[in-house]
Amino acid sequence: MTQTRQAFAAGSRLFSPARLGPLGLPNRLVMAPLTRNRAAADGVPGELMVAYYAQRASAGLIIAEATTPNAVGQTYPRIPGIHTPAQTAGWRRVGDAVRAAGGRMFLQLQHGGRIGHPDTSGHLPLAPSAVPPPEPLHTATGLQEPVTPRAMTEWDIRSTIADFANAARNAIAAGFEGVEVHSANGLLLHQFLAPNINLRTDAWGGSTEGRIRFTVEVVRAVAEAVGPERVGVRISPGVEVNGVVERDTEELYPVLLAALTELKPVYLHVEYADPDRPGFAALRKAWPGTLIANPRLSREEVAADAGAARGERLLSEGADLIALGRGFIANPDLVERLRTGARLNELRPESMMHVHGPEGYTDYPALATAVA
Numbered sequence: 011m012t013q014t015r016q017a018f019a020a021g022s023r024l025f026s027p028a029r030l031g032p033l034g035l036p037n038r039l040v041m042a043p044l045t046r047n048r049a050a051a052d053g054v055p056g057e058l059m060v061a062y063y064a065q066r067a068s069a070g071l072i073i074a075e076a077t078t079p080n081a082v083g084q085t086y087p088r089i090p091g092i093h094t095p096a097q098t099a100g101w102r103r104v105g106d107a108v109r110a111a112g113g114r115m116f117l118q119l120q121h122g123g124r125i126g127h128p129d130t131s132g133h134l135p136l137a138p139s140a141v142p143p144p145e146p147l148h149t150a151t152g153l154q155e156p157v158t159p160r161a162m163t164e165w166d167i168r169s170t171i172a173d174f175a176n177a178a179r180n181a182i183a184a185g186f187e188g189v190e191v192h193s194a195n196g197l198l199l200h201q202f203l204a205p206n207i208n209l210r211t212d213a214w215g216g217s218t219e220g221r222i223r224f225t226v227e228v229v230r231a232v233a234e235a236v237g238p239e240r241v242g243v244r245i246s247p248g249v250e251v252n253g254v255v256e257r258d259t260e261e262l263y264p265v266l267l268a269a270l271t272e273l274k275p276v277y278l279h280v281e282y283a284d285p286d287r288p289g290f291a292a293l294r295k296a297w298p299g300t301l302i303a304n305p306r307l308s309r310e311e312v313a314a315d316a317g318a319a320r321g322e323r324l325l326s327e328g329a330d331l332i333a334l335g336r337g338f339i340a341n342p343d344l345v346e347r348l349r350t351g352a353r354l355n356e357l358r359p360e361s362m363m364h365v366h367g368p369e370g371y372t373d374y375p376a377l378a379t380a381v382a
């Protein structure tokens with residue numbers, strides 16, 4: 011395996027420099043956004059997060075984990091926010107450490123919508139319509155049955171859009187190179203896209219144009235706040251997670267991408283990018299800008315270390331950058347390991363989420379440490 015990977019790495023484009031708008035990236039490997047529940051209870055990133063991200067600064071780009079633009083948008087306990095001065099100051103310490111270690115960072119902005127609970131956020135969750143999620147949720151008081159969210163009023167929608175713009179300004183003030191608007195994985199923006207959750211009959215629902223409107227208006231507001239060259243967008247077409255059921259992806263996503271193209275965000279980030287399915291080629295054709303592809307490997311593929319090969323294949327099919335998630339959790343120096351064909355650390359899935367200490371977070375060794 012190691013020999014094959016060394017031979018492969020020698021000619022791989024994964025390790026060639028790239029441009030992302032005004033930014034120069036030393037390689038094409040992106041650390042995908044990864045929720046790790048290690049912020050303080052008030053959403054402030056602390057020293058543990060500073061150490062974790064600085065360890066991973068050799069990624070071409072880090073997209074830091076889902077971070078809430080307001081209190082009601084919090085999904086799970088110990089998720090960071092970027093709507094208070096203390097949270098923004100905490101993120102500045104993270105960004106300073108990453109830059110000092112030679113890295114670059116975007117911050118993912120995520121509103122959970124109906125994926126949230128009053129025991130965690132202190133608020134009744136908001137969603138496009140009053141449709142509860144299908145499964146119990148991790149909350150500050152343990153696993154709890156979901157609650158029925160409140161359908162957003164026009165005022166809720168407008169003020170949430172303003173919160174995203176404000177969070178983006180805070181992120182730039184904290185020193186991030188840009189922000190990623192999270193319109194994937196069954197969270198608020200994706201809930202607006204999904205016909206089984208968005209049952210609205212006003213201008214924010216119904217037709218394809220109605221259902222894409224919230225994502226488009228969030229991206230527009232964020233791009234106006236910080237400049238489109240500092241804004242990326244993440245989507246996961248057709249992925250049935252957090253109770254989203256999308257049966258109209260072939261109709262909806264081309265319309266969404268056409269509307270987003272006019273706003274000129276610096277990248278589109280596609281989850282579950284599979285070069286063997288027609289959807290990927292269609293997305294590549296529909297998106298004129300930088301495309302980040304996240305292959306989303308099976309557990310077996312992660313264990314068999316298939317990330318680099320899948321990434322290379324996606325580059326040859328038109329992707330510009332490759333995002334990997336679990337590989338970066340287990341390997342702070344993933345880029346170096348893939349480049350040299352070195353063995354990868356074994357992932358410890360039990361410490362990925364909903365636990366709070368350094369175990370499984372900052373204690374995965376880098377090569378030099380592992381050898382020592």
Ligand SMILES: Cc1cc2nc3c(=O)[nH]c(=O)nc-3n(C[C@H](O)[C@H](O)[C@H](O)COP(=O)(O)O)c2cc1C
Pocket residue numbers: 042043044045046075076118192194195244281282304305306307308333334335336337362363
């Ligand atoms: C522990 C964990 C946390 C995640 N948190 C986020 C997140 O905050 N935002 C997001 O868009 N995706 C999140 N994802 C999805 C990852 O960004 C990525 O799409 C996924 O892990 C597939 O990539 P991989 O096969 O390289 O791991 C998470 C995945 C994992 C395993």
